[in-house]
Amino acid sequence: MxxxxxxxxxxxxxxxxxxxxxxxxxxxxxxxxxxxxxxxxxxxxxxxxxxxxxxxxxxxxxxxxxxxxxxxxxxxxxxxxxxxxxxxxxxxxxxxxxxxxxxxxxxxxxxxxxxxxxxxxxxxxxxxxxxxxxxxxxxxxxxxxxxxxxxxxxxxxxxxxxxxxxxxxxxxxxxxxxxxxxxxxxxxxxxxxKIKYSTPGGGCFLCEKYPSIRLKHLLEKNLITESTLPLTIIGRHFYINNTWLVVARDEKESDIISSFKTYLPDDEGKPAIYFSNSSQKSEALKLQDAYSTGDNFEKRNKFNKYKL
Ligand code: SF4
Missing domain, CATH: 3.40.50.620 (HUPs)
Structure with missing residues (x-):
């Protein structure tokens, strides 16, 4: 059968x-x-x-x-x-x-x-x-x-x-x-x-000279977390009095920074700034003043030694 x-x-x-x-x-x-x-x-x-x-x-x-x-x-x-x-x-x-x-x-x-x-x-x-x-x-x-x-x-x-x-x-x-x-x-x-593919948007930050120096420092200080991760690859970075500060360079970076609790908003030529330690707002204000629009080279130079 x-x-x-x-x-x-x-x-x-x-x-x-x-x-x-x-x-x-x-x-x-x-x-x-x-x-x-x-x-x-x-x-x-x-x-x-x-x-x-x-x-x-x-x-x-x-x-x-x-x-x-x-x-x-x-x-x-x-x-x-x-x-x-x-x-x-x-x-x-x-x-x-x-x-x-x-x-x-x-x-x-x-x-x-x-x-x-x-x-x-x-x-x-x-x-x-x-x-x-x-x-x-x-x-x-x-x-x-x-x-x-x-x-x-x-x-x-x-x-x-x-x-x-x-x-x-x-x-x-x-x-x-x-x-x-x-x-x-x-x-x-x-x-x-017939494969369509786009060219990758960028390499690995861990391989790049300056970002990797900054990331090493932030890792050593245990400052990188799930929430702060987006800050690590934007802006200008400083480390002053045990505080990590990030200065926005454009509107997109300002938006990222403004989602944090401790930050200074951007305002008429002044960049938004993130600061990791709430007691250091005065440093953030000085940095904001130095990076506001205008001829502030002297003020900025004072912060050079704190750059990450
Ligand atoms: S660490 Fe090396 S293997 Fe890992 S993503 Fe970066 S370049 Fe690629």
């Missing part, structure tokens, strides 16, 4: 792609989709990382599930700030703890993948593309710390085979062997896959 039940359709394989919104991670999504993987794109909204990419641009929400981990909010923010304060694997040109930053993201990705029974965790990393975290030795350090494997489809054939490939969960021949800092191959693939 013939069975009346329908043949079962094979369950689609799943992959978790660490998704920055940039071209490389978009390419990885396409490559894995071609291999019949169902994709969850995991984005980390980092406190000092690049912003400005339109995450949804060109992503078909029916085909790709977008999951966002907000590191600008607790509890992830404190965990991340601790990593910046105490990096185990050193820093780059600023206070950027790239290896530790990646280990943090990969471990969070693994927890999510395990919870959702997703077998593959993939990234858009390319060997040799970035000096701090994508040279072979750095990748080995990261992988050793993780204790689980990361699939790097754009450069997989240029590095050691993973168990994902050897177990045939994914066909190694479908993966690429891109290496180095050039972008030619990625651009050609973008054409092939």
């Amino acid at each position: 013939k069975s009346s039940s329908k043949p079962k359709t094979p369950k689609q394989k799943q992959a978790l792609v660490l998704y920055s919104g940039g071209l490389d991670s978009r390419l990885v999504i396409k490559i894995l989709q071609e291999q019949n993987f169902q994709i969850t794109a995991l984005h980390f909204n980092l406190p000092f990382g690049c912003s400005g990419c339109n995450l949804l641009e060109g992503l078909n929400a029916e085909e790709v599930k977008l999951k966002i981990f907000d590191v600008k909010s607790e509890p992830l923010l404190s965990e991340y700030l601790n990593i910046i304060k105490n990096p185990k694997h050193g820093t780059g040109t600023g206070i950027n703890p790239c290896k530790d930053c990646k280990i943090f993201m990969f471990k969070k990705a693994k927890e999510y993948a395990d919870k959702n029974k997703i077998k593959i965790i993939a990234t858009g990393e390319v060997i040799g593309q970035r000096p701090m975290s994508q040279i072979p030795s750095a990748m080995r350090t990261i992988d050793k710390q993780l204790g689980f494997e990361i699939l790097r489809p754009l450069c997989a054939k240029a590095i050691k085979e993973t168990s994902y490939e050897s177990s045939k969960l994914i066909d190694r021949n479908s993966l690429l062997s891109i290496s180095g800092r050039g972008r030619k191959e990625q651009m050609a693939l973008a054409e092939k896959y």
